[in-house]
Amino acid sequence: MDWDDLKIALAIARHGSLSAAARALGSTQPTIGRRLDALEQRLGAKLFEREAGGMRANALGRSLLEGLEQMDAGALAVQRRIAARDTGLDGALTVTSLDWLGDEVIAPMLARFGALHPGVALEVINDVRVFNLARREADLAFRFGSFAQENLIERRVGDVAYALYASEAYLAEHGRPDPADGFDGHALVLMDHAAGAVAHEAWLPPLAPRARVALRANGLRAHLSAVRDGAAMAVLPCLLGEREPQLRRLDLAPQPVVRAVRVGFHSDMRQTPRLRALVDFAVAEFERQSERLCPPDLRR
Structure with missing residues (x-):
């Protein structure tokens, strides 16, 4: 059969x-x-x-x-x-990540690895769904938080910091938000309801009960666009916020929010040379970019 x-x-x-x-x-x-x-x-x-x-x-x-x-x-x-057979630094690897992390950090990192090792065929898939590594929907996954699937090996590769950002135009019109009055008169962009309570912005709604939610969106690029336009404030990865000349970081307690990035893969693949080389390369790349991903003044 x-x-x-x-x-x-x-x-x-x-x-x-x-x-x-x-x-x-x-x-x-x-x-x-x-x-x-x-x-x-x-x-x-x-x-x-x-x-x-x-x-x-x-x-x-x-x-x-x-x-x-x-x-x-x-x-x-x-x-x-x-x-997982030992084929040296040759063969295919499928990598999954999500949203801005995959676009801004993982994709260029994989391109650099691929340039060094042309025998490795790399594919990256950015998607909010959790890929099943046991079913080989992907070989490696870069995620925030720990992995729940069985028989997986995970390794912390670096940290990412988040902060509240507003544009200069927004601040000129609305002033700086004040936790004492619950951000009265201010507007926020938050994650969509389907995302639930996400760690990087969970601290903000309790601090800003009187703020108006101008928009909910499921991708942080949409949040960045709204902040850049001067329509509202939002919690952004510092990697995105700090490189925008018209945006200002608003240092408000209980910031900062620092999230660990982990890479996971199935235990059956742990001796695969190309996978091990990529994991080691990722650790080195996150270390090299550590100040961009988590500015020194925001480190815990």
Whole structure:
């Protein structure tokens, strides 16, 4: 029996619909539907009940899931060991990060590493979703905070500082914010509701209960644009805020906020020469850029 067809059944069971399974497998809904029909015909039995909201595994389908999960875990382990074979500084690495960190720090760092090691094929993906390193959705991930997935190795590579910024034009019109009056008369840009409470700005709303929220946005580049335009204030990475000549850092307690950046990878990949070389390179790069990422006067 073709494992690729069984993977389709497993993906449908995991994701609950043909369209979601197709997205997970990088295919299309009609293709997934045809291959499921062919699999069920070969088996001589149905595995799923078609419902208005999607697909639900029937009794036979549910009875197969444990075995399919074990097969999938075994296949992934084989793939990781093949990827981790000692090929020197040659081969592919997929790296994931998010938002401004990926664009401003990780991408140029990877380009420098790639220039030094042309045999390594590098790809960077910036996305807010958490990539599953066990499933080789990526080989390395740069994130804030610790990693929750099992069998991962993580290493702290550096620190990033954040502070509240406003433009000179904004301050000329509205004056400096005052915690004593709860930032009355001032406007803020905050992260969108879907992001929840994010560490770098969690201190601000309690300090500014009377401030107006002018905008919520899910990317810090949008925050930077609004601050640069003079429409509001926002908490920004110092790397972005300090290089804008018209912006001013507002030193207000309980600042500063310093967040650790960590790189994580699966333990099966730990002896891979190209991965180890990239991790060591990242540590050195974060150290080299430490004053840009976390100005000395904001260090704890």
